Amino acid sequence: MKLKKYLILSILLLFYFCLLNIQIFAKEPEIVANNAIIYSLDNDQILYHKNEKLSSYPASITKILTALLVIENGDLEDELQMSSKALNLEENSSNIGMKKNEKITVKDALYGLLLESANEIANELSYYLEKKLNQKYVDLVGEKLKSLGLTDTAFKNPSGLHDGNHYTTAYDMAVIAKEAFSNPTFREIITSISYTIPQTNLTGRRDLFSSHKMLYSSFEYYHKSVLGGKTGFTSEAGNTLVTFASMNQINVVVVVLKSNTNNVYKDTYRLLEYAFKHFSKKIVIQKDTIVDEVSVIYKNETFDKVRVVLDSDFSLVLPDELVTTNILENKNKDFEVKISLPKELHDSVSQGDLIGTIKVYQNTKLITSANLLAQNSVELPASKTNIPIIPAQDQYAFYLLNNVLFYISLACLAFLSYALYILKKEEKKI
Numbered sequence: 001m002k003l004k005k006y007l008i009l010s011i012l013l014l015f016y017f018c019l020l021n022i023q024i025f026a027k028e029p030e031i032v033a034n035n036a037i038i039y040s041l042d043n044d045q046i047l048y049h050k051n052e053k054l055s056s057y058p059a060s061i062t063k064i065l066t067a068l069l070v071i072e073n074g075d076l077e078d079e080l081q082m083s084s085k086a087l088n089l090e091e092n093s094s095n096i097g098m099k100k101n102e103k104i105t106v107k108d109a110l111y112g113l114l115l116e117s118a119n120e121i122a123n124e125l126s127y128y129l130e131k132k133l134n135q136k137y138v139d140l141v142g143e144k145l146k147s148l149g150l151t152d153t154a155f156k157n158p159s160g161l162h163d164g165n166h167y168t169t170a171y172d173m174a175v176i177a178k179e180a181f182s183n184p185t186f187r188e189i190i191t192s193i194s195y196t197i198p199q200t201n202l203t204g205r206r207d208l209f210s211s212h213k214m215l216y217s218s219f220e221y222y223h224k225s226v227l228g229g230k231t232g233f234t235s236e237a238g239n240t241l242v243t244f245a246s247m248n249q250i251n252v253v254v255v256v257l258k259s260n261t262n263n264v265y266k267d268t269y270r271l272l273e274y275a276f277k278h279f280s281k282k283i284v285i286q287k288d289t290i291v292d293e294v295s296v297i298y299k300n301e302t303f304d305k306v307r308v309v310l311d312s313d314f315s316l317v318l319p320d321e322l323v324t325t326n327i328l329e330n331k332n333k334d335f336e337v338k339i340s341l342p343k344e345l346h347d348s349v350s351q352g353d354l355i356g357t358i359k360v361y362q363n364t365k366l367i368t369s370a371n372l373l374a375q376n377s378v379e380l381p382a383s384k385t386n387i388p389i390i391p392a393q394d395q396y397a398f399y400l401l402n403n404v405l406f407y408i409s410l411a412c413l414a415f416l417s418y419a420l421y422i423l424k425k426e427e428k429k430i
Helices: 004-022 060-072 104-117 119-133 136-148 171-183 185-189 264-278 392-429
Strands: 035-040 046-050 077-079 103-106 194-197 208-210 226-234 238-247 250-259 279-285 289-299 301-310 313-318 334-340 354-362 366-376
Touching: 035 171, 035 264, 046 171, 046 264, 060 104, 060 119, 060 136, 060 171, 060 185, 060 226, 060 238, 077 104, 077 119, 077 194, 103 104, 104 119, 104 194, 104 208, 119 136, 171 185, 171 238, 171 250, 185 226, 208 366, 238 264, 250 279, 264 279, 301 354, 313 366
Parallel strands: none
Antiparallel strands: 035 046, 035 250, 077 103, 194 208, 226 238, 238 250, 279 313, 289 301, 301 366, 334 354, 354 366
């Protein structure tokens, strides 16, 4: 059955090599943006990339990470009081008109941050986190980036206003966005088209609307797959855009960096069309497919073999125009399939037992995996004997009982010996 294992590995590699060479199936979209990526929200697959590891300024899409840090470390019902420091903004900086000493909940502040990109809110939320956690905002960012394995991003402020040392990449932003979107609170906020902040101590109600234009059906580049996202702009960064979208069981985030006002939405539209018209989720290996066999050893010999199968369908997002001819000759090693199984087993095995795993990596990053289970049971002869097995929790009691019985037996023997001695002594007297 080793041949079966290698056949399945070849199939997986085959599909991935097709993915790497998508240009032979569908023409990649032409975009103005300097950096871009289509990134799967389901399994970290990269469906398209352009300068995805090239450093660029993020502008206000920085606020995605600011919001996530607040959600993970703060309390939505806590109250903020706007400080003069937070209100010290650059001219023409985006804001929602907060006033000094105005009070607002963290939850309402997050809507202002993500829907209308309010910079005074970004500042006050960072001060809130620093006070609550007794830690600088940049240090919190550093810890989060490290936990995500990202090394090409550095955020020096919570808003994304220009700083020469404040940068990211399309790839890093996609990973950050995916992490944020996995949080239910973030997802609820970022997918909202509108929100109302109720009257505060200093101002009446505020009606907020998402700045992401692709959510509105009247917009030229409206796309029905769009769930929400975050816009950004500075003169140094150009136009930046993060877009979450879902269609045909495919969930993606599209990141566009260093575009311009006329093309940032057009670029994103073309990337979404490319993703949803040329890719679909395909079952690469079906559940219960035999991947390999593992020998079960008894008395240094093979007693039987366990057939190892997948616990679920193994799916990947792949090009619709998939062609298999000569693709295996491709030497690109961006994708790697690893099957982890023991060389042999030395205990009885029951059907359904976990035996190993199968994992797929893209550029060393794990993108999907599945468990490998025993399809059949193998019971070694030793397991068929009638020798009782004492549960671990009863072993101490069993030990005490054995000792008590031992000493009772010794006492009985001593008594019998003494009795015999007395009887013999009495017989001599007679």
